[in-house]
Amino acid sequence: MTRPSILVTGAASGIGEAVLRLALEHGTTVLALDSDPQLPARHEGADGVVPVVVDLADPDATAAAVREVTADADLAGIVNNAGIGASAPFFETGLEVWERLHSVNLRAPLVVSAAAWPRLRKPGGAIVNVSSIHGRAALAGLAAYSASKSGVEGMTRAMALDAAPYGVRANTVAPGFVRTRLWSDWLDPLDDETRSGEESSIRAMIPLGRPAEPAEIAEIVWWLLSPASSYVTGATIQADGGLTARASYRPNH
Ligand SMILES: NC(=O)c1ccc[n+]([C@@H]2O[C@H](COP(=O)([O-])OP(=O)(O)OC[C@H]3O[C@@H](n4cnc5c(N)ncnc54)[C@H](O)[C@@H]3O)[C@@H](O)[C@H]2O)c1
DSSP states (O other), X not given: OOOEEEEEESTTSHHHHHHHHHHHHTTXXXXXXXXXXXXXXXXXXOTTEEEEEOOTTOHHHHHHHHHHHHXXXXXXXXXXXXXXXXXXXXXXXXXXXXXXXXXXXXXXXXXXXXXXXXXXXXXXXEEEEEOOGGGXXXXXXXXXXXXXXXXXXXXXXXXXXXXXXXXOXXXXXXXXXXXXXXXXXXXXXXOHHHHHHHHHXXXXXXXXXXXXXXXXXXXXXXXXHSGGGTTXXXXXXXXXXXXXXXXXXXXXX
């Protein structure tokens, strides 16, 4: 009997890699998509990982790769996790940046899910799309990123309605700060004093007082893929340590 499998995009690092590890612990095969050319070498000889190197910004290559890798799979779920950031005010956001960001963050989840749909379309199937707190609450400089993540949330609600008649669910996870490459890329280059100041001001803003570990986000993704969440569809789960629960005009309350 074929092992059940899930397809995970952005599986080479951060949240996607944590989902990959959790799925392997549960005996689920991972069809792991990423543009990172090191991905196959990292899983060489490993049981249960099928690495596929593809640029998700290229819709034709992505659809072809997804059709090929899912062709014989007993596909139980799709995790559209890969994402990129960009920061510039809207009046300085070049269309090239806008297009690249939307092609990876918003268009790829549609392309991947549509290409895998023939294999997923059965009761119990699930799609989990990864958004961000910036899908709901913006910061200056995040016009392109916030638009792509709000788009993911809106698209997921519509996907849930399209998929429901087939017994397939679709949900979004919207993380806040997660201790991934983004976190270390930002903090590591700073000198000790600046780093510690930045880190404590972020911690003070988060009601739970810390960023999430990637494994904590992976647990939510796994729950949304599993029958334990069988009545949840079209939802966005904020996984932000309470960051967006608090009114910002009294930051310490
Ligand atoms: N880390 C955070 O604090 C945070 C917060 C909110 C939302 N998110 C979202 O979570 C998701 C995962 O983020 P992460 O922090 O784990 O990031 P990460 O950079 O550690 O991992 C992203 C992965 O996506 C892959 N990827 C990027 N562009 C790609 C492309 N064109 N084609 C194929 N693969 C590509 C990268 O190679 C990488 O392996 C993203 O959608 C991000 O927007 C992250």
